[in-house]
Amino acid sequence: MDLRTKTLISFNITLIIIIVITLILSSTLFLTSYTQLEEEQINKDLARVRNLMDIQIEDINRICGDYASWDDTYAYVSGDKADYVAVNFVAETYENLGINVILVSDSHMHIIYEGAYDPGLQSFVPVPENLRVYLDYDSPLYHDPLSRTYAAGIISLPEGPMLITSRPVLTSDQSGPPNGFFIMGAYLDDTRITALSDAIGLPVSISAQNDRKFTKSVEPRNEWFSTGFTPFEDILGNEAFVISIEEPRDIYNQGKNTLASFIFILLLFGLISGILTVLVIDRSLLSRLSLLATHVSAIGTDGDVSRRVESAGDDELSHLGEAINRMLATIEQIQETLQESEARYRGIVNDQMEFICRYRPDGVVTFVNDIFSAYVDVPASSIVGRKFTQTLLSDDLPLFQEALTAVTPDAPATDVEFRVIHHDGAVRWQRWAVRAIFSQTDRISEYQLIGQDITELKNAEEALRESQRMLSTLMSNLPGMVYRGANDSQWTMTFVSDGARDLTGYEPEELTGSGRVAFEDLIHPEDIPDVWKTIRDGIAERAPFAMNYRIITHSGKEKWVRELGRGVYGKDGELRALEGFIMDITAIKKSRDAISEANKKLNLLNNITRHDILNQLTALLGYIELSRSDITDEGVRHYFEKMERAARTIHEQILFTRDYQQLGVMGAQWSPVRSAISEGMARLDLSTIRLSVDVDDIRVFADPLLFRVFYNLAHNSLIHGGPGLSEIRISGHETERGYLLLYDDDGEGISREDKDKIFNAGYGKVTGYGLFLIREILAITGIGIRESGEEGEGARFEILIPPGAYRLAAGPEHA
Secondary structure: OOHHHHHHHHHHHHHHHHHHHHHHHHHHHHHHHHHHHHHHHHHHHHHHHHHHHHHHHHHHHHHHHHHHEOHHHHHHHHOOOOOHHHHHOOHHHHHHHOOOEEEEEEOOOOEEEEEEEEOOOOEEEOOOHHHHHHHOOOOOOOOOHHHOOOEEEEEEEOOEEEEEEEEEOEOOOOOOOOOEEEEEEEEOOHHHHHHHHHHHOOOEEEEEHHHOOOOOOEEEOOOOEEEEEEEEEOOOOOEEEEEEEEEEOHHHHHHHHHHHHHHHHHHHHHHHHHHHHHHHHHHHHHHHHHHHHHHHHHHHHHOOOOOOOOOOOOOHHHHHHHHHHHHHHHHHHHHHHHHHHHHHHHHHHHOOOOEEEEEOOOOEEEEEOHHHHHHHOOOHHHOOOOEOOOOEOOOOHHHHHHHHHHOOOOOOEEEEEEEEEOOOOOEEEEEEEEEEEEOOOOOEEEEEEEEEEOHHHHHHHHHHHHHHHHHHHHHHOOOEEEEEEOOOOOOOEEEEOOHHHHHHOOOHHHHEOOOOOOHHHHEOOOOHHHHHHHHHHHHHOOOOEEEEEEEEOOOOOEEEEEEEEEEEEOOOOOEEEEEEEEEEOHHHHHHHHHHHHHHHHHHHHHHHHHHHHHHHHHHHHHHHHHHHOOOOOHHHHHHHHHHHHHHHHHHHHHHHHHHOOOOOOOOOEEEEHHHHHHHHHOOOOOOOOEEEEEOOOEEEEEOOOHHHHHHHHHHHHHHHOOOOOOEEEEEEEEEOOEEEEEEEEOOOOOOHHHOOOOOOOOOOOOOOOHHHHHHHHHHOOOOEEEEOOEOOOEOEEEEEEOOOOEEEOOOOEOO
């Protein structure tokens, strides 16, 4: 099937599908819309029926009101007008008013008159017994008479639905009090139904609710009529009956006629458009495309790329013809270039740094490049056309022969490495890529070899192996385990050194890869959360991590280890692995625990001794105070004052030793500087001082008493700053030497001669140990401090944190 036929068939099928879809959608939309219009019209007519029913009920209610609000009725209910019934409730009254039932009761709901009239029989009949169901005490007909309102609606009786109304009995001037109820009812008979039909101009019928179950208010009866339904409730809220109307489906049938006309027009338009489109496509596209294909086929048959196809016009087909002509011109140029490049091929090959050789299966060389010719120190003309081989070492000759026989049509290429004796007598390594060229009968017609001298590479590989051997020996002799592992839930090790054997009791291969033991299984269960938190924090900060934890060895023995590690990241910044060193610190841990226990006992002894001394000093100060009141000699009083000052100084120094007895006892830790500043300042009353802190979110490796540094600096400012002290500023920034913290106040400052003395033990006006111990706290982890302020302008303390002793929250450790 040619392209023209395919195009015409595809177009016609597409057109038919579009028309069919359009017809289905339009039919659905049109008929649905007309059906909705039809239902809206019927619902409007049903609403008119309900309004007319309300009007009929209101007419009966109006008549009932005339009788209920009448002095004669009021007198009759009160028992004063005996001839009221004989005069007013005659047959003509029922007929003229269109009423079937009249009931009159007193205020206690006792019926004092009841009458029922059948206009068909033209005689009085008994009041329907089922009417009494609606006359009990709780009936809506007996509403509150004092409210002077009325009740009106429908009741359902076996004889048929009845329109009924109830009004309180009043005097003609609407005064009272009400002394009873006047009730009127009329059957919804054929006369009233006919009146409804005449009023709306449509057939109206009535049926009991249980005669028909319906789910919607409008239902089509056939193609020509639809029926609308509306239910009515009685005065008790129960469904009494259903009124239905029947309307001709003029709107729906008009819609069907309109749709038929639309379908006819659409089919006619589609037929005409299809014929015209097919003619236009065939004339402007398919015939020209067929002619273009014929020309291209002719050029392909004779192989004359210098010919050109016709490309008249300015549309896509003419552009295609121009593109084909450009392609033919390009092919023509490529053919010319190919001939030139073939001449350049030998020059390119000869300029390669690799050796290139081609020879037949019989060993006759067909081509060598200049680099190979120079390597073997034999002219190419003396090699090509002859059998030529290098001198291979006898041990390696089988390797080369095996490579030549290993190639097959399915695997025509292989690699081989061997040693040759160079023309200068040296032994050289060579690597060759051997490719066999097979004929159509799968026979080898030629070998093509590309090779290079790899002697230096072999020497480098040997040097690398020696380096790896040295590294392996070094790691094997380390007192611990070097590792490289993945950052996964099992802490999978990809490499562990031989030190793993002494550290864990497991062989290295048992801990690596898919070995039977994951390193996480060796970590003490209580320590696993802290271990992973430390690693995650180090990774998040791109910083080295260090931690101590316990492991369970192969023999079940518990060991304390210290791990130093860090993440290894690729050029893309992604985490590649974890590397580090783990060593046994069980003995160190036991020693530290022993020292810690000894320190606890010493601290306990210090506390007891300090407590006793303070008690004695308190007693001494009390005795001095008591004795001073009895001393009249000024000389003796002077000595007592010196004794008191000395005792108080001793008291302050003893308290000072209590604050700093933990100095250096606990190990240094990473502490947030901002938190240390806040903790230190919170211990002082700075209500009259303006405090500003502008420090990066950094952590410092320092003694846990770091907060005492900022406390003592601020305490000194409060004591020695003078009355002009109003502000304390703490700031910080990175420098080439590390992170510099600056503490400034606007007090009196420190004199030049005191700058070098203030950090000495015992120098000062209070205890003399505040700044001394600040320097000692910082010096534990190599942090320095100096005073650089100007006297009279305030004090300035510079705290220099060296690289490696601080971490910025958003970056790695500075080292």
